Amino acid sequence: MTVPGTQHLNNQATTSSWWQRLSWTSSAKPNTQTRRTAPASKEPKALTVALQLQRGAFRLQLNDSLPLQGVTALFGRSGCGKTTLLRAIAGLDRHPNATVAFGEHNWQQGRHFVLVHQRRIGMVFQESSLLPHLSVQQNLLYGFNRLGKDCERRLVPEQVIALLELEPLLHQQPEQLSGGQRQRIALGRALLRQPQLLLLDEPLASLDQQSRNDILPYLQRIASQSGIPMILVSHQLDDVVKLADQLVLMQDGCIHSQGPLQQQLLQPELAASGALSLLHAKSLGSKDHLLQLRIGQQQLQLPAPKHSQPSYRLRIQARDVALSSKPITDSSVSNQLQVRITGFHPAPHPAETLVQLQLEGQPLQALLTQQSVQRLGLQIGQLVYAQVKAVALD
Numbered sequence: 001m002t003v004p005g006t007q008h009l010n011n012q013a014t015t016s017s018w019w020q021r022l023s024w025t026s027s028a029k030p031n032t033q034t035r036r037t038a039p040a041s042k043e044p045k046a047l048t049v050a051l052q053l054q055r056g057a058f059r060l061q062l063n064d065s066l067p068l069q070g071v072t073a074l075f076g077r078s079g080c081g082k083t084t085l086l087r088a089i090a091g092l093d094r095h096p097n098a099t100v101a102f103g104e105h106n107w108q109q110g111r112h113f114v115l116v117h118q119r120r121i122g123m124v125f126q127e128s129s130l131l132p133h134l135s136v137q138q139n140l141l142y143g144f145n146r147l148g149k150d151c152e153r154r155l156v157p158e159q160v161i162a163l164l165e166l167e168p169l170l171h172q173q174p175e176q177l178s179g180g181q182r183q184r185i186a187l188g189r190a191l192l193r194q195p196q197l198l199l200l201d202e203p204l205a206s207l208d209q210q211s212r213n214d215i216l217p218y219l220q221r222i223a224s225q226s227g228i229p230m231i232l233v234s235h236q237l238d239d240v241v242k243l244a245d246q247l248v249l250m251q252d253g254c255i256h257s258q259g260p261l262q263q264q265l266l267q268p269e270l271a272a273s274g275a276l277s278l279l280h281a282k283s284l285g286s287k288d289h290l291l292q293l294r295i296g297q298q299q300l301q302l303p304a305p306k307h308s309q310p311s312y313r314l315r316i317q318a319r320d321v322a323l324s325s326k327p328i329t330d331s332s333v334s335n336q337l338q339v340r341i342t343g344f345h346p347a348p349h350p351a352e353t354l355v356q357l358q359l360e361g362q363p364l365q366a367l368l369t370q371q372s373v374q375r376l377g378l379q380i381g382q383l384v385y386a387q388v389k390a391v392a393l394d
């Protein structure tokens with residue numbers, strides 16, 4: 001299919017060839033179910049931000065470097081400064097004495113200031129800002145057709161339309177679309193601006209749960225296949241865990257901590273949002289509708305999903321993990337894993353404790369009552385058995 005307005009591009013762009021160009025490092029069509037982060041050969045680009053500002057009682061104080069690869073979630077309580085930081089990175093706000101650099105691109109320093117449309121970024125906000133008088137197709141191509149002559153077009157409309165499955169919507173008007181569909185168009189439009197960085201500010205916040213579930217796989221696809229680093233601002237820890245590779249935790253106008261998501265989930269500050277763990281597991285295949293998974297030397301089984309993958313991310317709520325000092329044989333919980341206790345952290349409720357565990361080198365958390373911890377005599381270094389009651393698969 002050729003989209004009007006793109007005839008000057010390579011009209012030979014076929015579905016099979018764009019897959020190859022979309023995943024820069026792969027010469028074969030990627031498995032859409034397989035999660036991959038940015039191409040391994042590409043060094044992460046560091047985003048450097050130095051910014052101080054005072055707004056009434058709110059003070060933002062940043063002097064940080066964030067290595068961006070895959071999806072970096074910016075997470076923190078309402079009012080901690082996430083949007084302010086994102087807007088400064090985008091160049092939507094110009095703060096005096098700020099420094100913003102993305103890799104070799106110096107976007108702001110002293111009197112030097114690169115305007116927002118010259119920054120090669122794609123942005124998607126909570127409410128998609130589609131132009132109401134233009135069709136979906138015209139909205140998609142709006143930025144693409146205005147790219148400078150010397151701008152390399154690594155993503156062409158055919159690719160983006162296929163990636164986000166927009167073909168049936170092309171001739172509709174924005175008012176005829178659901179919130180989730182509008183956000184898909186906004187994502188497509190952002191990608192067609194040929195961004196080197198995608199900034200997503202609560203892109204799912206205005207959607208109901210069904211629409212969130214519908215659009216998440218598209219975000220996962222963009223993350224795994226495009227290689228474009230993304231910064232995602234989200235209030236929902238669950239969404240962050242489904243999408244992010246890195247997590248930057250903001251608190252009171254500062255960056256409290258940053259690092260790989262799996263480790264960052266252990267930060268006690270996140271426990272208030274519902275402590276959970278992320279485990280990486282390899283598939284051993286399915287039998288009797290049960291997916292067999294391996295984590296190191298240990299195995300667990302779950303109802304098999306529709307589509308199989310070679311590896312999975314498992315989300316486990318800390319409250320869905322029980323501990324026993326000996327293996328339990330007469331329980332309906334079939335997933336039992338040997339783990340070692342590495343620490344105890346206070347939980348949001350004073351009667352509870354977060355028990356930190358190591359499972360084959362990966363961190364796992366269990367939320368127990370203090371009474372249970374004492375009754376079982378649990379101690380750091382002890383080998384115990386974790387019964388996992390529920391697991392979500394990504």
Ligand SMILES: Nc1ncnc2c1ncn2[C@@H]1O[C@H](COP(=O)(O)OP(=O)(O)OP(=O)(O)O)[C@@H](O)[C@H]1O
Nearest residue numbers: 055056058076077078079080081082083084085235
């Ligand atoms: N235009 C403005 N004028 C004055 N104060 C502002 C303005 N915009 C934001 N603020 C204040 O700056 C602080 C940080 O706001 P910001 O929107 O960056 O926080 P946030 O972490 O993104 O919050 P949320 O998660 O609720 O969107 C808040 O205290 C907010 O009230």
